[in-house]
Amino acid sequence: MxxxxxxxxxxxxxxxxxxxxxxxxxxxxxxxxxxxxxxxxxxxxxxxxxxxxxxxxxxxxxxxxxxxxxHARIGKPTAGDATSEREQAGIQGVDRAILDELHEANAAYEAKFGHVFLICATGRTAVGMLAALRERHPNDAATExxxxxxxxxxxxxxxxxxxxxxx
Incomplete structure (x- = not known):
């Protein structure tokens, strides 16, 4: 660089x-x-x-x-926040069903851990973020x-x- x-x-x-x-x-x-x-x-x-x-x-x-x-919830970048929208560009134009699945998986994660699912979303697709969310959900709090x-x-x-x- x-x-x-x-x-x-x-x-x-x-x-x-x-x-x-x-x-x-x-x-x-x-x-x-x-x-x-x-x-x-x-x-x-x-x-x-x-x-x-x-x-x-x-x-x-x-x-x-x-x-x-x-940080905004994955799948819901903060409207008007260029950083949030840029970092979550991978969700733009994605199928509504994937966004619904992201919403449901986020809610389950937040219920378990008490905070938003956080991932470096730059360069990731919505499907990739959903897969990571599901993969990390079984973790214990210390690991997460x-x-x-x-x-x-x-x-x-x-x-x-x-x-x-x-x-």
């Missing part, structure tokens, strides 16, 4: 309030945003992504819930928490890369 040092430098130079606002758009966990901010300045893109990985590893279950609160942590890290990596590439 091409490095955009200006974007990285601008991000690192942002004042605390501005940086927090930017980071909370990437991930809605205040603890994650604080950990990323504390890791600055980042020497390069890889250092920022390493900070994301370290921050994700340190989040508690409650912090992960904060992070998940910023660690899978969610990994999926959030992937999503944050994509969002951070996009932020750096936007300049």
């Amino acid at each position: 091409t490095s955009h040092p200006h974007a990285l430098d601008a991000l690192a130079a942002a004042d605390a309030a501005e940086l927090e606002e930017i980071l909370l758009e990437v991930c809605s966990s205040p603890r994650w945003a604080a950990a990323i901010a504390q890791a600055r300045p980042w020497s390069d893109r890889e250092a920022l992504l390493a900070a994301n990985s370290a921050a994700m590893a340190s989040l508690t279950t409650e912090d992960l819930r904060d992070a998940m609160a910023g 928490t660690e899978i969610v942590r990994g999926e959030l890290r992937k999503i944050n990596d994509i969002r951070l890369n996009r932020l750096l590439d936007a300049s």
